[in-house]
Amino acid sequence: MNNLQHNLHKFIGDVNDMPRMRSLLKGWEPQVVIQASDSEEQYSFNVNDSYLSELGTSNDEYPHTIILRARQDILNKVFCGELNPARAHLDGELDVFGSDKDEVKLDAISLILWGI
Amino acid sequence: MSMRQLREFIDYAAISTGMALAISCYAVIADMLRIEYGALIALAILFAALICMLAALSVSELAGMFPSAPGIRTYLKQAFGNEFSLLLTFIYIGMVMLVAGVESFAFARIATSLGLGLPEPVLAALLIITVVLLNLRGIELAYKTQTILTVVLVAAFVGVSIYALGLKATVVPQTVATITPDWANNLPILTGMAIFLFIGFEWVTPLGRRPESYRRLIPWSMPMAIVLLTILYGLFVMALLHVMPGKHPAMTNVPQLLLGQILLDKTGLYLMAFLSVLAMLTSFNAGLMGASRLLYAVAREGELPKWCASLSLPACIPYAAILIIGTGSLFAALFATLFHSYLAMAMVAAVITCLTYLALVLANLRLRYIQPERARPFRNPLPRLVQLLIAVLFLALAMLTLVSATEGNVVGIMLGMVLLAIVVSRFDRVITLKLFKINTEKV
Numbered sequence: 001m002n003n004l005q006h007n008l009h010k011f012i013g014d015v016n017d018m019p020r021m022r023s024l025l026k027g028w029e030p031q032v033v034i035q036a037s038d039s040e041e042q043y044s045f046n047v048n049d050s051y052l053s054e055l056g057t058s059n060d061e062y063p064h065t066i067i068l069r070a071r072q073d074i075l076n077k078v079f080c081g082e083l084n085p086a087r088a089h090l091d092g093e094l095d096v097f098g099s100d101k102d103e104v105k106l107d108a109i110s111l112i113l114w115g116i
Numbered sequence: 117m118s119m120r121q122l123r124e125f126i127d128y129a130a131i132s133t134g135m136a137l138a139i140s141c142y143a144v145i146a147d148m149l150r151i152e153y154g155a156l157i158a159l160a161i162l163f164a165a166l167i168c169m170l171a172a173l174s175v176s177e178l179a180g181m182f183p184s185a186p187g188i189r190t191y192l193k194q195a196f197g198n199e200f201s202l203l204l205t206f207i208y209i210g211m212v213m214l215v216a217g218v219e220s221f222a223f224a225r226i227a228t229s230l231g232l233g234l235p236e237p238v239l240a241a242l243l244i245i246t247v248v249l250l251n252l253r254g255i256e257l258a259y260k261t262q263t264i265l266t267v268v269l270v271a272a273f274v275g276v277s278i279y280a281l282g283l284k285a286t287v288v289p290q291t292v293a294t295i296t297p298d299w300a301n302n303l304p305i306l307t308g309m310a311i312f313l314f315i316g317f318e319w320v321t322p323l324g325r326r327p328e329s330y331r332r333l334i335p336w337s338m339p340m341a342i343v344l345l346t347i348l349y350g351l352f353v354m355a356l357l358h359v360m361p362g363k364h365p366a367m368t369n370v371p372q373l374l375l376g377q378i379l380l381d382k383t384g385l386y387l388m389a390f391l392s393v394l395a396m397l398t399s400f401n402a403g404l405m406g407a408s409r410l411l412y413a414v415a416r417e418g419e420l421p422k423w424c425a426s427l428s429l430p431a432c433i434p435y436a437a438i439l440i441i442g443t444g445s446l447f448a449a450l451f452a453t454l455f456h457s458y459l460a461m462a463m464v465a466a467v468i469t470c471l472t473y474l475a476l477v478l479a480n481l482r483l484r485y486i487q488p489e490r491a492r493p494f495r496n497p498l499p500r501l502v503q504l505l506i507a508v509l510f511l512a513l514a515m516l517t518l519v520s521a522t523e524g525n526v527v528g529i530m531l532g533m534v535l536l537a538i539v540v541s542r543f544d545r546v547i548t549l550k551l552f553k554i555n556t557e558k559v
Contacts (some may be wrong), residue, residue, distance in 0.1 A: 023430045035327075069327060086416035092182035092190045097325055100409050101254075104432045107416060111427075 004036065004072055005055065007079040008043055011113075012052045020112055025050040028105055030098070031062040034079075036072040037095075066098035066106070081114035121333060127263050128320050128329070128337035133344050134266035134398030135316035139226065140218040142392070143369040144312045144462050145353060152302045157310075157353045160303060164310035165346040167513070168317065169339045170506045171473040173496040174480040176335030179321040180493040181483065183330040186410055187321050188472060194487065195479035199541070202419055204475055205410065206537035211468040212407040213441065214461045214533075215315060217448025219400055220244055221458040225369045226389050240449040247401055248442035254431050256405060257397060259323075265398050272391050273348050273372075280355035280379055301520075308517030312466040313349055316399060317341050318476075319406055327493075335494040369458070404441055412437040419541075460526045463517055467530060470514035477507040 015021050025047055033044045044058035058065070070078070074093045077083035086107050088094035096103050110116060117125070148157050178191045185191070188208055192201035220240035227239045234242075257265075317338050324334050356371055359378050368374060376388030412434035415424035426436040452458040480496065481503055496503065518527060 024432075026430055067326065084416070084418075086413055087418070089184075090186060090190055090193070090413055090417050092185045092194055095182075095184045095327065097184050097327065100405070101256075101432065104409070104412070104427070104434060108427055108429065108432045 002041075003076050004034075004041060004079070005043065007076055008034065008045070008055055011079045012045060012054065014113060015109065016051050018113065021109070022050045024105075024108060024112065025052075030064040030066050030102060031058060032106075033058045033065060033067045034075060035067060035069040036075060037069050038071045041072065066096065066102045068106075069095040069097070078110075081110070081116060084116045085110050124325065124329065125333045125337060125340075126267075127259060128323070128333055129340040129344070130263040130266040131259060131323060132317045132320040132337050132341035133270065134262050135319045135402060136314050136341065136345055136399065137266065137269060137348070137395050138215070138219055138316075138399045139222040139370075139372075139392045139396050140215065140458075140462065141313045141349065142352075142372045143218065143222045143225070143458060144309055145349065145356075146369050146371045147459050147462075148306050148309050149353075149356070149371070152299065152306060153357075154299075155354070155357065156299050156303060157306060157357075158350045160306035160310045161313065161346060161349050161353065163303075163307045164314060165342050167307075167506065167509055168311065168314045168473070169342045170498065170502075171477055171510070172317065172338040172342065173335075173498060174477045174503060174506075175318050175321060175473075176338060176494045177480050177492055177496045178476065178483070179324075179334055180330040181487075181490050183324055183327055183493075184322055186413055187318065188476070189410065189414065191479050191483075192475055195482045196475075198419075202414070202541040203537055204472065205414060206540050207468055207533060208472055209407050209411055209441070210444070210533045210537060211315075211465050211472075212403055213444035213448045214465045214468075214529075216244065216400065216404060216445035217450075217452040218458045218462045218465065219396060220445070220449040221452035222369060223393075223396060224453055226373065226392055229368070229370055229373050229385070230389055237450055237453040240453045241446060244442060244446045244449050247404055248438060248445075250401065251405055251408065251438045251442070252428075252433060252435055254433050257401060262398055262402070265394055269391060269395055269398065270344055270348055274351055276376065276379065276388070276391075277348075277351035277355035280359050280375060281351070283359065283379075304513065304516045305520045308466055308470065308513045309463060311469050311513065311517075312462050314342060314345060315465060315469050316403060317345070319402075331493040404438075404445060408434055408437040408441040411440060457525055457529070460529055463526050464529045464533065467514045467517050467526075468533070470510045470517070474507050474510035474514070477503055477510065481507075 029047050031044060031046050033042065035042045042058065043055045045055055046053040068075070070088065070093055074083065074088055078085050078088060078094060085094060089096055096106065145157070148160065182190045182194070189201055189205045192204055220243045221236070223243050224236040224239035228236060232239065320337055321334060324330050352372070356375055359375065370392070372388045372392060373385055376384030378384070380387065411420070412425055414420055415422065415437065424436050424440065425434065427433065428435045448461065452461055481500060483490070518530065
């Protein structure tokens with residue numbers, strides 16, 4: 001398991017273990033695809049019933065998909081809470097393909113999880 | 117292009133068109149007609165469209181380099197650094213509030229024309245408060261709905277204009293108004309004012325659904341939107357001149373209602389009022405929401421006090437940013453209606469837009485030097501010298517509009533906005549530090 005995979009597993013576990021996330025994720029059920037722009041790596045998880053699923057392969061036909069794309073080192077920092085994702089997004093280091101609401105929701109997760 | 121790509125392209129073009137299509141544009145056209153009642157207006161619209169289209173090529177290259185990024189803030193930060201980017205971002209947010217003020221003024225005029233007996237400031241304030249409440253409830257127009265609305269609107273407005281142009285001499289006894297001897301003096305200022313008609317076409321850049329959308333779909337959606345808007349406004353002006361060949365004594369700030377009334381009497385009046393409200397729906401709410409999201413993002417970045425990034429959970433609505441933008445828009449609406457400063461505000465918005473496009477064109481040129489290795493899925497095909505000339509043209513337009521404005525308070529509003537933006541961008545750290553200190557002391 002590489003670094004990014006490890007960080008994503010930990011991120012999923014931390015979000016699922018935090019009771020406050022249940023109300024935050026209620027009624028929001030996207031597929032989140034994470035793409036490393038400097039390698040072929042791609043991971044995906046779904047949000048179902050306020051819980052994040054384990055990592056799997058992405059489904060191109062999924063009706064509500066959010067794509068997060070950045071260099072691997074940026075993704076690592078974002079998913080272990082070292083880098084404020086809002087700042088990374090504004091700096092053009094993290095691309096987020098989703099609606100405004102999706103962006104704020106993802107931002108709120110990092111805010112609650114790490115306080116950044 | 118596959119069917120899926122075609123549908124996606126139509127969506128982007130419709131969003132870009134819908135963001136720029138607003139009822140305040142008709143109020144500005146009415147004021148352009150007060151300066152020069154003739155076909156020169158159509159020429160000014162054409163010039164403004166052409167310049168905006170050339171700027172759109174630079175914006176497309178930037179959007180491809182930083183896909184999904186919140187436009188102006190990211191592009192200018194990368195090219196010119198944090199301070200300048202922050203300053204122009206705040207000026208731009210202020211411009212959105214000004215446009216909201218002008219738009220609510222135009223709405224109040226429509227409501228008054230329909231016989232609604234409330235004072236205009238009250239009507240304008242009610243509109244802003246309603247939109248803020250909708251935003252606080254998280255109610256937004258879905259992109260699909262916005263696409264359908266825009267297609268209907270463009271078809272309806274163009275249809276009405278063509279119908280008017282087809283009436284010929286049986287209804288219209290005279291020919292189209294002629295060009296006045298002042299045309300050479302008036303054309304630059306009219307072109308500057310016409311820039312207002314295209315404000316917002318670039319708001320589509322953060323909305324790409326996939327990385328591939330930034331290769332062709334997003335870049336070509338903006339020129340397409342500008343072409344559609346040019347046809348729409350150009351035909352409207354020609355239709356208005358056709359059915360009202362001489363200066364009409366009843367020329368109001370809602371010329372679209374006047375045209376509707378001339379064509380179809382009361383039915384035409386109500387039809388155009390209905391279309392105008394639909395046009396407002398495609399831009400007004402999305403514009404205010406977009407500005408509040410930009411403000412929220414800047415606050416999350418740490419450039420504004422933390423309370424500006426307050427969210428209401430679990431819906432994740434950035435209520436503090438919405439309230440700030442709403443309050444600013446409310447002041448702008450009251451200013452526009454109480455002091456009838458809507459034209460000065462519209463001209464300031466046009467000047468700020470010219471300066472913003474100037475900055476974006478220069479940002480693109482600078483990034484080619486300082487980040488040559490960065491991937492560019494779309495590249496502006498124009499030679500650098502031509503791009504530089506476009507930047508100069510935007511500067512000249514901004515200066516001419518500012519200098520030749522007959523409204524006395526254009527310069528005042530402009531200076532006020534720049535000063536306010538400087539204060540907010542320079543003193544945010546002081547405010548943040550103070551709040552942080554207070555919080556720490558409490559702990």
